[in-house]
Amino acid sequence: MTDRRGFDAVPSALRSAAAVAACLLLVAGAVWLVVYLLFKVMALTMAVVAALLLTALVAPVARLVRRLRAPAWAAALSGLLTLLLAIAGALALAGDQVAGQWREMSHGLSAGLHRARDRIVNGPLPISERQLDDTIDGLIKAARRASPDPMTGASVAAEVAAATLLSLFLLFFMLKDGPGMWDWIMRLVPARRRAKIDAAGRAGWGALVSYVHGIVLIALVDAAGIGLALVLIGVPFALPLTLLTFVAAFIPFVGAVVAGAAAVIIAFVSGGLTDALLVLGAVIAVQQAESHLLQPLIMGRTLNLHPVVVVVSVTAGSLLAGIAGAIIAVPVVAVAYRVASVLSADDPPPAVAPAVSPAAPER
Structure with a gap:
């Protein structure tokens, strides 16, 4: 009885504030737990998100193929191949231009660096040639220290490759069976909230x-x-x-x-x-x-x-x-x-x- 009287003595505004704070803490804890779990499987999370974004991008291609009365797997494959061909074509064209202009660009780079060096040393800034060389050497050493070691780089590259393959795999099945997946999820939801x-x-x-x-x-x-x-x-x-x-x-x-x-x-x-x-x-x-x-x-x-x-x-x-x-x-x-x-x-x-x-x- 004493405890009840003590509870009633607490102002209603303070009780409401405490209830709101408790709810906010509960929601924040749930959000933190979800984010923590997603980060524990970061490669999988990014693969799923990438697959969703790519599905939204190439779904019109698959829908167009379906209107031609093609089977679902053919429509999904057409969307996937369209994406891969677009990426491969852009990279091939860019790589060909880089290979064709690399020698010219290397000479231009050397001349440009010399011009920039002369303007900095002989310009209005109080920088000597030795100070500029020391600064450049320091930046190079800092970049080397910041770069990952070969083992770490190889591990990251393997994770990226695995996530890329997984996202393409998910993309195919999202294009092929997307509505069925959503219907399955809806069947798990209570009817009154569906x-x-x-x-x-x-x-x-x-x-x-x-x-x-x-x-x-x-x-x-x-x-x-x-x-x-x-x-x-x-x-x-x-x-x-x-x-x-x-x-x-x-x-x-x-x-x-x-x-x-x-x-x-x-x-x-x-x-x-x-x-x-x-x-x-x-x-x-x-x-x-x-x-x-x-x-x-x-x-x-x-x-x-x-x-x-x-x-x-x-x-x-x-x-x-x-x-x-x-x-x-x-x-x-x-x-x-x-x-x-x-x-x-x-x-x-x-x-x-x-x-x-x-x-x-x-x-």
Whole structure:
């Protein structure tokens, strides 16, 4: 009785705050446990995420083949082969250009480094030749210390290769049996919650598809604009730099800076300060067009994520899982936001989003 009177003596606001804090701690603990388990099997986690992203990308190919009355396995195989041929073709073209221009680029690199060295030593900065040599030697030694040993590099390469093969394996079966997989998951959900969870899952998949298609379109526009500028200016390795720009576009904000810096550096080394400034102007123009036109038009209407949310997501993803985390951070947040929006609604909206695998057989 005394304990009950003591409990009643606690202000109701404090009891409510304690209950909320306990719930938050419970949720935080559950989230931490899930993240911990996912990190324990990082290779598997990244393979599954990559397979989902690739499924959203190449599912239209599989769906088109299915409309030609091809079997499900043939449609899935066509999507997989389309992806592999696109990657292999781009790498082959880029490698051929690198091999053809490597000798010319090596001479340009040597001359460019000498020009940069002379400008630094003889310029307005109070740096002597010996100080510059010491700085360069220190950077080289630091890079060597930071580089992994051969055994660690071989282990990482093996893990990446295994994760790549697993993601391709999962991609094939997601294209082939995606709807069946989702139906099996839905049968595990209680009947009274099935409609809302099904709507939430379809909405999340729709957000993922919108993100993948939107970011691919933006990457193509960026790569085409910067690649055309590199060709017109006469910068070596225009095709590899264009491919780098396309890949870097999948990392919001950070990727554009890295790809642009690489293009400017190669332009400076090969053609001097004028070419570097021209490339820098082209990169800034393309990036401004992307941020003020393409991003709001293509991504803003589909994801409804504020730029601050995007920046925080990319930063958190890169801190947790490096480059891979930076790539998947935005789609994960977009899907989570869409799913949470549907689950928090009073009534599930009509299922208008595409199914889990648009390669589903038409009925």
